[in-house]
Amino acid sequence: MTISDNFVYPAAEVSKIDNLAMQLSAIPGFVLMRQAADFAYDKVIEFYPDTASIVVFCGLGNNAGDGYLFAVRALNEGKKIHVISLSSPEKLKGNALQAYQEYTNMGGQLIPWDRNLDFSADLIVDAIFGIGLNRRVDGIFLESIQAINRSPIPVLALDIPSGLNANTGEKMGDSISAKVTTTFVGHKQGLFLNSGPECSGEIFFSNLNIPEKCYQSAKPSMTVVTEKLSKTVLTKRPISSHKGSFGHVLVVGGDHGMGGAVRIAAEAALRSGAGLVSVATRASNVSIVTKLRPEVMCHSLDDNPDKIGDLIAKATVIAVGPGLGLGDWAKNLLERVLESDLPVVVDADALNILSQNPRKRENWILTPHPGEAAKLLGVINPVIQSQRLDSLDKLVKKYGGTIVLKGNNTLVGGPNQIPYLVRAGNPGMASAGMGDLLTGVVAGLLGQFENIDHQLLAAIAANAHATAGDLAAGDGERGLIATDLFKYLKQHLNP
Numbered sequence: 001m002t003i004s005d006n007f008v009y010p011a012a013e014v015s016k017i018d019n020l021a022m023q024l025s026a027i028p029g030f031v032l033m034r035q036a037a038d039f040a041y042d043k044v045i046e047f048y049p050d051t052a053s054i055v056v057f058c059g060l061g062n063n064a065g066d067g068y069l070f071a072v073r074a075l076n077e078g079k080k081i082h083v084i085s086l087s088s089p090e091k092l093k094g095n096a097l098q099a100y101q102e103y104t105n106m107g108g109q110l111i112p113w114d115r116n117l118d119f120s121a122d123l124i125v126d127a128i129f130g131i132g133l134n135r136r137v138d139g140i141f142l143e144s145i146q147a148i149n150r151s152p153i154p155v156l157a158l159d160i161p162s163g164l165n166a167n168t169g170e171k172m173g174d175s176i177s178a179k180v181t182t183t184f185v186g187h188k189q190g191l192f193l194n195s196g197p198e199c200s201g202e203i204f205f206s207n208l209n210i211p212e213k214c215y216q217s218a219k220p221s222m223t224v225v226t227e228k229l230s231k232t233v234l235t236k237r238p239i240s241s242h243k244g245s246f247g248h249v250l251v252v253g254g255d256h257g258m259g260g261a262v263r264i265a266a267e268a269a270l271r272s273g274a275g276l277v278s279v280a281t282r283a284s285n286v287s288i289v290t291k292l293r294p295e296v297m298c299h300s301l302d303d304n305p306d307k308i309g310d311l312i313a314k315a316t317v318i319a320v321g322p323g324l325g326l327g328d329w330a331k332n333l334l335e336r337v338l339e340s341d342l343p344v345v346v347d348a349d350a351l352n353i354l355s356q357n358p359r360k361r362e363n364w365i366l367t368p369h370p371g372e373a374a375k376l377l378g379v380i381n382p383v384i385q386s387q388r389l390d391s392l393d394k395l396v397k398k399y400g401g402t403i404v405l406k407g408n409n410t411l412v413g414g415p416n417q418i419p420y421l422v423r424a425g426n427p428g429m430a431s432a433g434m435g436d437l438l439t440g441v442v443a444g445l446l447g448q449f450e451n452i453d454h455q456l457l458a459a460i461a462a463n464a465h466a467t468a469g470d471l472a473a474g475d476g477e478r479g480l481i482a483t484d485l486f487k488y489l490k491q492h493l494n495p
Contacts, residue, residue: 004186006229007220007338007381008421011131011166014186020214021185029095032185032208032402033062038068039206040182041077044123047155048179053121059128060087061161066158067105067127075106075494084119085110086128086140111475114149115139119349124148124155126176128162131188136173144291145438148294149177157181160188161199167473169194170386177201184240189221192409192421194386221389222411222421225463231495233452233460246275247447251322252308252333253349258323259285261348261436264482265322266296268440271489272461274447275401280311280333281323308336316450317343321350322436343446343454345438347429351376360400362415364405365442365458367404368395372437392419402454405443410462414455422459428477437482438465441489464492 011016021027029487044051056071058064067083074081083103089110092100104110109119126148128141137145148155157179158223161165163175181200183191185208190239191200209450223229236247249269254262262279266289276297279289283300290298301307312318320337324330326349334350345362346354351368355375368376370384377384377394388405392413401441405411409424442461449457468488473480 003215008189008222009186009220013218017214017218018185021210025211033065033095035208036184038065041073043182051122054123055119055121056083056125057128060461063127063130065099068099071103083371086113115143124153126157126162130159131166154179159183164199166190169196171195175199223418225420225422227457227495230460243275247316248276249274249443249447250278250318252280252287252320253322253324254281255325259288261323263289264433264436265440267293268437269444272441274444292490312340317443317447319345319439321347323351325390345439345443362400364401368408404458412459420459422466426473428473428480429469433482441465444446467492
C-alpha cells in the first residue's frame with residue numbers, strides 16, 4: 001500500500017503533491033488529467049455497465065478538463081455523450097483548454113445551460129467545481145447543482161462533489177449528491193467530514209501513478225486505519241501464552257435495569273482476546289450476566305461498594321460507564337476507578353459525569369458519541385458534527401489521553417499525533433449497545449498490548465468494531481443489533 005492510500009490531506013497539500021508530480025517527476029499535467037478521466041470512466045463501466053448515454057456538466061478549471069477528457073473516452077467507447085457547459089469555453093486555460101479542444105475536434109458538441117433543459121440520460125458526470133472552491137455557490141452553478149440533485153439519474157463526481165468544501169466538508173450553499181466519487185492524487189479531508197460522506201457516496205481513489213517521493217514532504221491531516229496497520233499489532237500469539245498473558249479487564253457499570261450494557265462490554269472484551277474479564281455491577285445483574293456469559297466473573301457492589309478496591313487491585317485495565325447511571329452510586333464508583341493509576345476506558349454515563357467535573361489524564365481512552373462530546377466541550381451537538389477535527393483536537397487538549405470520537409468516519413486522536421480515520425461502519429450500527437461493545441473491544445486490546453500506543457490500539461479496535469458491523473449488515477442494516485457483531489469480530493482481530 002502506498003503513502004497516498006494511507007493518508008488524508010487538506011486541499012492545499014493535494015495541490016502541492018500535484019505540482020511536485022509535474023515538476024520533480026516531469027509528469028505533464030495533461031497526462032494526469034487523462035489518467036483521472038480514464039479511472040473515472042472505468043468505474044462507470046464497473047458500477048453502471050449498461051450505461052449508453054451520459055451527460056457531463058463542465059464548469060471551469062481542471063475539473064472541467066477532467067470532464068472533457070471523460071467525454072472523449074466515452075465517445076471513443078461509442079457512448080452517447082452530451083456536455084453541458086456552465087461557462088464560456090473562451091475562459092478555459094492550459095490543460096482544461098486542451099481537453100476541451102480534443103473533445104470538440106472529435107465532433108463533440110456543447111449545450112449551454114438552461115434551467116428548462118431536459119438532460120435525461122443513464123448517468124450524470126459532475127465536473128463543475130474541483131477542490132479550489134472557496135465561496136458559496138450561486139447563479140447558474142447553484143441552479144444546475146439543484147437540478148442535478150432533483151433528477152433521479154445517478155451521479156458520478158470527478159474528484160469531489162461540486163459545491164463541497166474540500167477542507168471542511170461543508171456545503172458551500174449546496175452540493176452535488178453523488179452515488180460515486182472518484183478522487184485523485186490524494187484523499188481530500190472534506191470527503192470524510194461534515195456533509196462529505198452523505199454527498200460523496202462510495203469513494204474510489206487513484207494516485208494517478210504519481211511517484212512516492214512526491215508524497216514524502218506532504219503533511220496529512222489524518223491516517224487511514226487499514227488491515228495492514230492492524231497487522232503490525234495483532235500478530236500471532238506466542239506458543240507459551242496463558243490467560244495471564246493477555247490482561248484482566250474489569251468492567252464497571254450496570255445500574256438497575258442496565259445489566260445488558262455491562263454484559264455486552266464484558267463479552268466484547270473476551271471476544272477481543274482479553275485473558276480474564278470481571279464485572280462490577282448491581283446485585284440484580286449478577287445472575288443475568290453469569291447465565292448469559294459464564295466465562296465472565298461477575299461481582300455485586302450493592303452490599304459493599306468498597307469491594308471495588310479489591311477488584312481494581314486484580315485488574316490490569318478498567319472499562320467504566322456502560323449502564324453506569326448518573327446517581328451517587330455511579331459517581332462514587334467512577335471516582336474510585338479514577339483514583340487508580342490503571343489504564344481506563346471511559347464511555348457512556350461515565351462521560352456524562354466527567355463533563356460535570358472535567359479533569360485531565362494521560363492513560364485513559366474516552367469514547368464519546370457526538371452528543372457526549374458536546375457535553376464534554378460545553379457546546380451543542382451540531383457544532384461537533386460540523387467541526388469534527390477541531391472538536392477532536394479540543395477534546396484531546398482538554399482531557400488528555402486518547403479520544404475516540406464516534407460517528408460516521410470515526411476519528412481517533414491523541415496528543416501531538418495525527419488523528420486516525422476509521423472509514424468502515426454503517427448506519428445500521430446506530431442502535432443500542434454498539435458503544436458498549438466498542439468499549440469492551442478497546443479494553444480487551446489494552447489488556448493484551450500494554451506497551452502499544454493507546455491511540456493506535458483504539459484506532460485498531462474501532463476499525464475492527466466497524467468492519468464487523470459492515471459484515472453483520474450484509475443482509476441489511478435495519479434491525480442490526482450489537483450482539484450480531486460478535487460473530488465477525490474474531491476474523492478482524494486475527495488478520
